Amino acid sequence: MxxxxxxxxxxxxxxxxxxxxxxxxxxxxxxxxxxxxxxxxxxxxxxxxxxxxxxxxxxxxxxxxxxxxxxxxxxxxxxxxxxxxxxxxxxxxxxxxxxxxxxxxxxxxxxxxxxxxxxxxxxxxxxxxxxxxxxxxxxxxxxxxxxxxxxxxxxxxxxxxGHGRGGPPARRMFRHSRHFLHAFPIGTQAGQAMLLNALDTVPAMLTPPVFTPSRFARLIESHSVGTVFLVPTMANELLASGAPDRHDFSSVLLLGSAAAALPPALALRLTKAFPKATVTNYYTSTEAAPAQTVMIFDRSRPGALGRPAFGSGLRIGDGTLPPGETGEVWLRSGAAPRSYVGDGEATGAVFKDGWVRMGDLGYLDEEGYLYLVDRESDVVKSGAFKVSTIMVEAALYEHPDVVEAAVFGVPDPALGTAVAAAVVTGPADVPVHELRAFLATRLARHELPAHILPLDRLPKNQSGKILKTELRGLLGKPREEND
Missing domain, CATH: 3.40.50.12780 (ANL, N-terminal domain)
Known part of the structure; x- marks a missing residue:
């Protein structure tokens, strides 16, 4: 314990x-x-x-x-x-x-x-x-x-x-580091994972009192940080700030991303900004922890979220679906399972026989690597098609000037639901027609956003997750009203 x-x-x-x-x-x-x-x-x-x-x-x-x-x-x-x-x-x-x-x-x-x-x-x-x-x-x-x-x-x-924690000193993780650095807020699953790391890994936990890209970069350089943990939104801000060009990141040997899937284009940019680092994506949830999948970024599998790690179990649907077929993602750990407190109905829908329903749709390839299709609640049913917001976001991130992107569905009188995208670009605004032309070479016609909303920033919650419900309300407002 x-x-x-x-x-x-x-x-x-x-x-x-x-x-x-x-x-x-x-x-x-x-x-x-x-x-x-x-x-x-x-x-x-x-x-x-x-x-x-x-x-x-x-x-x-x-x-x-x-x-x-x-x-x-x-x-x-x-x-x-x-x-x-x-x-x-x-x-x-x-x-x-x-x-x-x-x-x-x-x-x-x-x-x-x-x-x-x-x-x-x-x-x-x-x-x-x-x-x-x-x-x-x-x-x-x-x-x-x-x-x-x-x-x-x-x-x-x-x-x-305490599951999996407290082994002999020789087995403690991150031995390559004197410090591991993060900026996750207290009260989140990512923050709690960092507290457990402080208890049970070799390096000391280093964190800034407030996250800014410049401060984060200075800490990496001044402390010769060997292990860095980020969420994708923080990684975007760090890269967009130009900090990798002004600071020495060569001490970083492990860069971990959590809380959301790491878009392939962003992962590739991180490998260039942190030339000696192994870029790793961790997939779990507050409900499923400590079960997780771990994926070291692989150019041959840029969209994969890895395979189960540390004794975790992974299945799609009831576990009988063949490779490549989409279904609900479930995780299981060897630890005593978690549950919702005071909500038996929700517990029964999410926690079953040690397995945890993740709320995501995904599939496994022939070698057991997990790929997410979308959050169940985010899939856009547009006309006769189902559109993955993750795929459209990944295409947007391939544009060199796109800093952040969020794709969501909005009501449409003809299609029922239309695809919309909110986009934050770099210092120079990118015209909407240019973004449409860029996406047209990467997406099917039904996947192209009917609405593209340029913003200066995207609304996020305390965990750094983008609030798509707020974005739906911003469509149709002048840009200055969104500041």
């Missing part, structure tokens, strides 16, 4: 750096273990009670202390992001039934019927150290991004979070 893993790391090398928030704060394993034990003693929550944790990206050290303190006390940690609006935070606190909120001192906690506290006040408590959790106990509730509706709370047990 994670508290035991932290105690092991602290005993091995208490002075070793675990987490560094650039220019703000750092945390050693010894201090992490000591402070989280103090939080567990001072926490006014009993085993099984839910405790919300509200922190931002500059608070990673305090968040790590609070999170492990809650787990060590046997309570349930509910990570929340400071990027959420107050009504959203209040909804999540009520929805999970939190008895209290631990928050960064600079942040105002949401309204809650129970108690609120900052980490430092909990550390000052003098109570007894609780007995601690059991493997089957609920450890964490992490909310989905909620791009298509209300976010759902996904529960994970201690056995789920």
């Amino acid at each position: 994670l508290p035991e893993l932290l105690r092991t790391r602290a005993a091995e090398d208490p002075g070793r750096l675990a987490i560094e928030v650039a220019g703000v704060e750092s945390l050693t394993f010894g201090d992490w273990e000591r402070r989280s034990a103090a939080v567990a003693r001072g926490l006014p929550a009993r085993r099984g009670e839910r405790v919300a944790l509200l922190f931002g990206s500059r608070d990673w050290a305090d968040y790590a202390v609070a999170y492990l303190g809650v787990l060590r006390a046997g309570a349930v940690a509910v990570p929340l992001s400071d990027r959420l609006a107050e009504p959203e935070l209040e909804f999540l606190v009520r929805d999970c039934g939190a008895v209290g909120v631990v928050h960064a001192s600079r942040l105002r906690p949401p309204k809650v019927e129970g108690w609120t506290s900052v980490v430092q006040d909990l550390e000052a408590g003098d109570g007894d150290l609780p007995e601690g959790p059991r493997p089957q106990d609920l450890a964490q509730i992490l909310y989905t991004s909620g791009t298509t509706g209300r976010p759902k709370g996904v529960g994970a047990t201690h056995a789920n979070l």
